[in-house]
Amino acid sequence: MNTANQTSDIILDVRNLRTYFGTGEKAVKAVDDISFKMMRGKTLCIVGESGSGKSVTARSILQIVDPPGKIQGGSMMYYGKDPKGVDLAQLHERGKEIRSIRGHEISMIFQEPMTSLSPIHTIGNQICETILLHQNVDMAEARTRAIELLRRVEIPNPQVAIDKYTFEYSGGMRQRAMIAMSLACNPKILIADEPTTALDVTTQAEILALIKELQTSYGMAVLFITHDMGVVAEIADEIGVMQNGKMLEFGSAEEIFYEAKHPYTLALIDSVRKLETSARAARGSRVTDKKLMEIRNVSKIYPARSNFMGKPNPPFKALDNVSLDVFEGENLGIVGESGSGKTTLGNCVIRVLSCSGGEVLFRMADGRIADLAKAGTHELRQVHREIRMVFQDPFASLNPRMTIGQIVGEPLLVAGTHTGEALRKRTEELLAMVGMPAGAMERYPHAFSGGQRQRIGIARALALSPRLIIADEATSALDVTLRSQVLDLLLDLQDTLNLSFILVSHDIGVIRYFCDRVAVMYKGQVVEHGPAEKICSNPDHPYTKALISAVPGTHPRDKRIVNRHRYDAAAAGIQLSGS
Amino acid sequence: MSAENKQATTVAAAAAAEPAAATVNMANLRGGIEYASQWELMWARFKKHKVAYWSMMFVAFLYVVAVFAEFLSPFDPEDPSSRTVYQPPQMVKFDGFKPYVTKFKLTRDPETLKPTYVDSDEKTYLRFFVPGFEYKMLGLVPTNLHLFGPAEAGEKVFLFGSDRLGRDMFSRVIYGARFTLSMGLIGVILSTVLGIVLGGISGYYGGKIDWVIQRVVEFILSLPTIPIWLAMAAAMPRNWPPHLVYISVTVIISLIGWTHLARVVRGKFLAMRGEVFVIAAKLDGCSEGRVIFRHMLPSMASHVIAAVTLAIPSMILAETTLSFLGLGLQPPAISWGVLLKDAQKISVISAAPWLFLPGVATVLAVLAMNFFGDGLRDAADPYSH
Amino acid sequence: MLNYIFKRMLSAIPFMFMVSLTVFLLIQAPPGDFVDSYAAMVASSGETLSPDQMAELRHRFGLDQPMIVQYFHWITGVVTGDFGYSFEWQSPVKDLVGERIGLTLILSLSAMLFTWALSLPIGIYSAVKRYSIGDYVFTFVGFIGLAVPNFLLALVMMFIAQKYYGMDVTGLFSSEFQNAPWSLARVADLGKHLIIPMIIMGAASAAGLIRILRANLIDQLYMPYVVTARSKGLSETKLLLKYPVRIALNPFVSSIGWILPSLVSGAVITSIVLNLQTVGPMLFQSLMSQDIYLSGTILLVVCALTVVGTLISDILLVILDPRIRLEQ
Numbered sequence A: 001m002n003t004a005n006q007t008s009d010i011i012l013d014v015r016n017l018r019t020y021f022g023t024g025e026k027a028v029k030a031v032d033d034i035s036f037k038m039m040r041g042k043t044l045c046i047v048g049e050s051g052s053g054k055s056v057t058a059r060s061i062l063q064i065v066d067p068p069g070k071i072q073g074g075s076m077m078y079y080g081k082d083p084k085g086v087d088l089a090q091l092h093e094r095g096k097e098i099r100s101i102r103g104h105e106i107s108m109i110f111q112e113p114m115t116s117l118s119p120i121h122t123i124g125n126q127i128c129e130t131i132l133l134h135q136n137v138d139m140a141e142a143r144t145r146a147i148e149l150l151r152r153v154e155i156p157n158p159q160v161a162i163d164k165y166t167f168e169y170s171g172g173m174r175q176r177a178m179i180a181m182s183l184a185c186n187p188k189i190l191i192a193d194e195p196t197t198a199l200d201v202t203t204q205a206e207i208l209a210l211i212k213e214l215q216t217s218y219g220m221a222v223l224f225i226t227h228d229m230g231v232v233a234e235i236a237d238e239i240g241v242m243q244n245g246k247m248l249e250f251g252s253a254e255e256i257f258y259e260a261k262h263p264y265t266l267a268l269i270d271s272v273r274k275l276e277t278s279a280r281a282a283r284g285s286r287v288t289d290k291k292l293m294e295i296r297n298v299s300k301i302y303p304a305r306s307n308f309m310g311k312p313n314p315p316f317k318a319l320d321n322v323s324l325d326v327f328e329g330e331n332l333g334i335v336g337e338s339g340s341g342k343t344t345l346g347n348c349v350i351r352v353l354s355c356s357g358g359e360v361l362f363r364m365a366d367g368r369i370a371d372l373a374k375a376g377t378h379e380l381r382q383v384h385r386e387i388r389m390v391f392q393d394p395f396a397s398l399n400p401r402m403t404i405g406q407i408v409g410e411p412l413l414v415a416g417t418h419t420g421e422a423l424r425k426r427t428e429e430l431l432a433m434v435g436m437p438a439g440a441m442e443r444y445p446h447a448f449s450g451g452q453r454q455r456i457g458i459a460r461a462l463a464l465s466p467r468l469i470i471a472d473e474a475t476s477a478l479d480v481t482l483r484s485q486v487l488d489l490l491l492d493l494q495d496t497l498n499l500s501f502i503l504v505s506h507d508i509g510v511i512r513y514f515c516d517r518v519a520v521m522y523k524g525q526v527v528e529h530g531p532a533e534k535i536c537s538n539p540d541h542p543y544t545k546a547l548i549s550a551v552p553g554t555h556p557r558d559k560r561i562v563n564r565h566r567y568d569a570a571a572a573g574i575q576l577s578g579s
Numbered sequence B: 001m002s003a004e005n006k007q008a009t010t011v012a013a014a015a016a017a018e019p020a021a022a023t024v025n026m027a028n029l030r031g032g033i034e035y036a037s038q039w040e041l042m043w044a045r046f047k048k049h050k051v052a053y054w055s056m057m058f059v060a061f062l063y064v065v066a067v068f069a070e071f072l073s074p075f076d077p078e079d080p081s082s083r084t085v086y087q088p089p090q091m092v093k094f095d096g097f098k099p100y101v102t103k104f105k106l107t108r109d110p111e112t113l114k115p116t117y118v119d120s121d122e123k124t125y126l127r128f129f130v131p132g133f134e135y136k137m138l139g140l141v142p143t144n145l146h147l148f149g150p151a152e153a154g155e156k157v158f159l160f161g162s163d164r165l166g167r168d169m170f171s172r173v174i175y176g177a178r179f180t181l182s183m184g185l186i187g188v189i190l191s192t193v194l195g196i197v198l199g200g201i202s203g204y205y206g207g208k209i210d211w212v213i214q215r216v217v218e219f220i221l222s223l224p225t226i227p228i229w230l231a232m233a234a235a236m237p238r239n240w241p242p243h244l245v246y247i248s249v250t251v252i253i254s255l256i257g258w259t260h261l262a263r264v265v266r267g268k269f270l271a272m273r274g275e276v277f278v279i280a281a282k283l284d285g286c287s288e289g290r291v292i293f294r295h296m297l298p299s300m301a302s303h304v305i306a307a308v309t310l311a312i313p314s315m316i317l318a319e320t321t322l323s324f325l326g327l328g329l330q331p332p333a334i335s336w337g338v339l340l341k342d343a344q345k346i347s348v349i350s351a352a353p354w355l356f357l358p359g360v361a362t363v364l365a366v367l368a369m370n371f372f373g374d375g376l377r378d379a380a381d382p383y384s385h
Numbered sequence C: 001m002l003n004y005i006f007k008r009m010l011s012a013i014p015f016m017f018m019v020s021l022t023v024f025l026l027i028q029a030p031p032g033d034f035v036d037s038y039a040a041m042v043a044s045s046g047e048t049l050s051p052d053q054m055a056e057l058r059h060r061f062g063l064d065q066p067m068i069v070q071y072f073h074w075i076t077g078v079v080t081g082d083f084g085y086s087f088e089w090q091s092p093v094k095d096l097v098g099e100r101i102g103l104t105l106i107l108s109l110s111a112m113l114f115t116w117a118l119s120l121p122i123g124i125y126s127a128v129k130r131y132s133i134g135d136y137v138f139t140f141v142g143f144i145g146l147a148v149p150n151f152l153l154a155l156v157m158m159f160i161a162q163k164y165y166g167m168d169v170t171g172l173f174s175s176e177f178q179n180a181p182w183s184l185a186r187v188a189d190l191g192k193h194l195i196i197p198m199i200i201m202g203a204a205s206a207a208g209l210i211r212i213l214r215a216n217l218i219d220q221l222y223m224p225y226v227v228t229a230r231s232k233g234l235s236e237t238k239l240l241l242k243y244p245v246r247i248a249l250n251p252f253v254s255s256i257g258w259i260l261p262s263l264v265s266g267a268v269i270t271s272i273v274l275n276l277q278t279v280g281p282m283l284f285q286s287l288m289s290q291d292i293y294l295s296g297t298i299l300l301v302v303c304a305l306t307v308v309g310t311l312i313s314d315i316l317l318v319i320l321d322p323r324i325r326l327e328q
Helices: A054-062 A096-101 A123-134 A139-152 A171-183 A201-218 A229-235 A253-259 A263-274 A279-283 A342-349 A377-386 A404-415 A420-433 A438-442 A450-462 A480-497 A508-514 A532-537 A542-549 A573-578 B002-023 B038-048 B050-067 B169-205 B207-222 B225-234 B242-273 B276-283 B288-324 B336-341 B346-351 B353-379 C002-028 C034-044 C051-061 C067-079 C093-128 C133-147 C150-165 C184-221 C224-231 C236-253 C256-274 C279-288 C292-320
Strands: A010-021 A028-039 A043-047 A069-078 A106-109 A189-193 A221-226 A238-243 A246-252 A291-302 A316-327 A331-335 A357-363 A369-371 A387-390 A468-472 A500-505 A517-522 A525-531 B093-095 B098-108 B115-137 B141-150
Touching: A010 A054, A010 A221, A028 A043, A028 A054, A028 A069, A028 A221, A028 A238, A043 A054, A043 A229, A054 A069, A054 A106, A054 A189, A054 A221, A054 C224, A106 A171, A106 C224, A123 A139, A123 A171, A139 A171, A171 A201, A189 A201, A201 A221, A201 A229, A201 A542, A221 A229, A229 A253, A229 A263, A238 A253, A238 A263, A246 A253, A246 A263, A253 A263, A263 A480, A279 A480, A279 A508, A291 A342, A316 A342, A316 A357, A316 A500, A316 A525, A331 A342, A331 A508, A342 A468, A342 A500, A369 A377, A377 A387, A387 A450, A387 B276, A404 A420, A404 A438, A404 A450, A420 A438, A420 A450, A450 A480, A480 A500, A480 A508, A500 A508, A508 A532, A517 A532, A517 A542, A525 A532, A525 A542, A532 A542, B038 B050, B038 B288, B038 B353, B050 B169, B050 B353, B169 B207, B169 B242, B169 B288, B169 B336, B169 B353, B207 B242, B207 C002, B207 C256, B207 C292, B225 B242, B225 B288, B225 C002, B225 C256, B225 C279, B225 C292, B242 B288, B276 B288, B288 B336, B288 B353, B288 C150, B336 B353, B336 C150, B346 B353, B346 C150, B353 C133, B353 C150, C002 C067, C002 C292, C034 C051, C067 C292, C093 C133, C093 C184, C093 C236, C093 C256, C093 C279, C093 C292, C133 C184, C150 C184, C150 C256, C184 C236, C184 C256, C224 C236, C236 C292, C256 C279, C256 C292, C279 C292
Parallel strands: A028 A246, A043 A221, A043 A238, A106 A189, A189 A221, A331 A500, A331 A517, A387 A468, A468 A500
Antiparallel strands: A010 A028, A010 A069, A238 A246, A291 A316, A291 A357, A357 A369, A517 A525, B093 B098, B098 B115, B115 B141
16 A cells, blocks of 8 residues: 555554444444554645544544544554554543553644633643643743743744733634644654644645644654645645545545545545636636726724723724725625635625725616615615625524525515515525525425535525625535535526626635636735736735745645745735835 | 634534434424424423423413412311311321321310310311302302312311411412412513513613613622512502502512513624624515514524523512511412411421421422423523534 | 722722612602601500601601702711611611621621532532432432522521421520620630521522533533643543633632622521521611611612622632733
């Protein structure tokens, strides 16, 4: 299977691992008979979609699966100090043996550094704890080592940072602190459970590079759990693909990416590679030169507020003088990282939020121009028939207490355009348009999966035959294989229904696939906008360059993150205010 | 990104949620779980909670007792008898299928003249559906039929013993249920109206109104309730007729009780206002009224019902406390609190511990309602796991 | 942080003003005044008061002045430490309530400590050993604790002590210490008499607090930071105490805010039933006889107790929780 077959190179040998939640027939087989090997100093990526059991696999190794989860069988031979190996599966989950391995020889970092670190203990306290637990040193020495570790993970000013609390750190810094903590005792294996999923793409790139670099210098083996094939391509030496608790395929990065055999693996890779192309170019977009919407100097300012302790916060500019046009038949993408103001812009444009200044001019079907920023209730209600929204979270956006028919029919009923039998017919028709069976009408949202719910959300948006749809991260809550399906559905609908879209997303791939034009947002401003093809491959603004280059690719032979472009906001401050 | 974040948290949730969903009893749901409305899902979930389910049955039983108090009482609760003062409770025994109790003989200590009751061999047979004192069933139908009573007219039976005037405690406890339980219910209705209106205004409009209402709520919550109740109840003129006292005691109790409900309603409104499906409803063109009544209230209703159920016990406890101190209902009105007032003196309760029975009734009622309310609250959100 | 504490203390002032206004309205609410009830009392012993005499009395007590003037007189007196004069006892209110307030405070605080001492270990046990037999037992006992009104529990305890132990649990002092000056022996005697009232008052609060702590702790037990700590190799006990218990303690501390009012309420009713020398029985008596300055003072003091309690819990919370302390 691979070149390193000698036992001495193997650090962890997992065989027929089974971890179930519950017992008997009702047991959920989260990990169902999987086997894999980890090599010293190498990175193994386990990739899979939600519910595939990848996280439970990682936690099983340290025996920290939340109850009622329990290891039901199999072995996990760990070759650490003892060349004969220890079977981790046989150790008592509360016993001394496993505890002396946790955090000492095998350590772990988690997805959400904010909640994975204690909110009321200092970072230093939590790092020192690990050191004191496993090494025979005094407090002062532990503190010195902790500061050194923080410096090692590139946290600025570690002497001060060590006494700070989690909430005083930024997201990326928290994950760095978490890594520092996991390195405290020079572990042999680092388990990283989706460590970059909660982070922005530029921060993700930095954390990935850091892990890679530390791995080399510490000689650790890394078990990296992720759902993102791009991340896998960047860091994996070996890859295991999981689905429904089973290991479908296992092999070297080369084998998986270029010679995958299992159709599911192929589908996973395809759905990511698909997003490296432009569907608009392929389908031939029909952008007109008629302006549908003009966003003029829109700002959103949250006024100064004194906080709990009486210190005034300065006013916060979520949107700073944003101007953009949308043309009929066009798909405009708005891309940016968290806090860039992209979602605020989407909400201001449709007046879920009110603008602090500026105009949002919309040309209605009858030719009138409506300013959404100032429209009254009546006018707004008319405009809302033509501009609709598709929301990010398909679970939160459908009222769980209404049937699908009621949800999709609600705008029709309220507008008074359809009643009785006509309403039912139209609802059925709308559901058919998004590929849902008519039988869905009497059912409640809890009967449907995330992808199906998002389709229902789209049907609701289409109910009043809108002309512009604002899709706010409409695909980001979905698994990657569903993502392109939903995007294709939107594009199909666009072909028949004379629609335009504003797609708000943090995902460059989605933007590239779906949009004609892109506006890049950073700290409330549009720093660059232009054709999607240009922005996504050859941007001008240094921030966009950094953003684009931080996006992981899908070719292990061409690791992009190592050669990424870094953007220093402070140094670029002049450019930003000048734009 | 928060988006990615949510996705990954659902990963963890999914594993835990699946078995939970699977255990909902599908057999009880018409057309299967996919077609089940929130009330059907909640009912299925509530029924799994056995203690809560039986508590609900018990609460229902208590209210039936309160409604049919006259029918269920063998004797007029005000009917005194000097020959049966402080008679101990009698146990029901069976002679084949015929229920009976053994009579107590009253003897007096020749020196102290203290009455003592001695068990005798004489039997008083009991029968179902016997004629007794006249009353109007449900306040409408005049009748003298009672569920049970002594087979021979003129005999007496004291299942719960008798009080200092020789009145039947069993009948008095049943009558007491009427005042105490109805007061709990009416008090909670008043509280709910106040709580929903003020909490709703506070939560929906926010801003200055919210600030003012919240300060008022905080203010009331920080006051020690019993001293304030005492002061308010003491302000009632002594000579008020019973129904006026009844109403004002209820009002006094609910004046403090609404604050908790207002908090629940406000909290729900605030949470609901930001819900994506509520924003979606606004974008669907719904008017403010429709957003509230069609989209928000159905999601809150179950939570409010649970909170209301949990508020009844504190009303009942308040009534018994006030009446016990002589500041609530006054005799001849009969409530559990009024009955317990007779049990104030240690000398009395040592001699006649069955005077605690109204207290037992209170505790059982409150216990059942707490279990019932807890079960409702747990079932109130059928979409969480 | 000092800034916050200072501000928080300032914010208690308008609160106390509201309290004083409410109290004043409450004691003024009954129809008639002390002179009326005094006249009724005198009348029952066969004498009669002439309207002139009544007017004179009213004038002497200042009861003929408008409400607002009476309030002003009262509140300025209170601020300067003069709580007015008890009509019924013919003596300054201050002299009457002094020791009783002290004893009320001691009773409430010991009930508070009892509540905590009981609920902390049981709450942790119930959360950690969720759905164990012990948990069910505690939960059930807790439900009963919540369902038994204070006065009934007091009666039952009194009954049991009398019937089975021949003990008299009424009063806060044995007869020989009743009017004795303070001494170590008197303190010891008080301590003995405190136990039963403490249990009576603390039972319901403890039951409530156990449920809150249990729910909070269960929420915390499966938080990601607990998994992190476990993955470091900490033992379960250390882990439990350092992380989830420590974090669940914050709402525990802030429970003073709502427990204290209910304990003070409980102190009043328990004292009435067990005839303890706290402000409870005196409040009851003074309300009945419309001895307004006495009842007003007592109401004001018990409300102030709870306001101060809330204040302390807010400040403690700030000290304990860095998230609030360092909020930027």
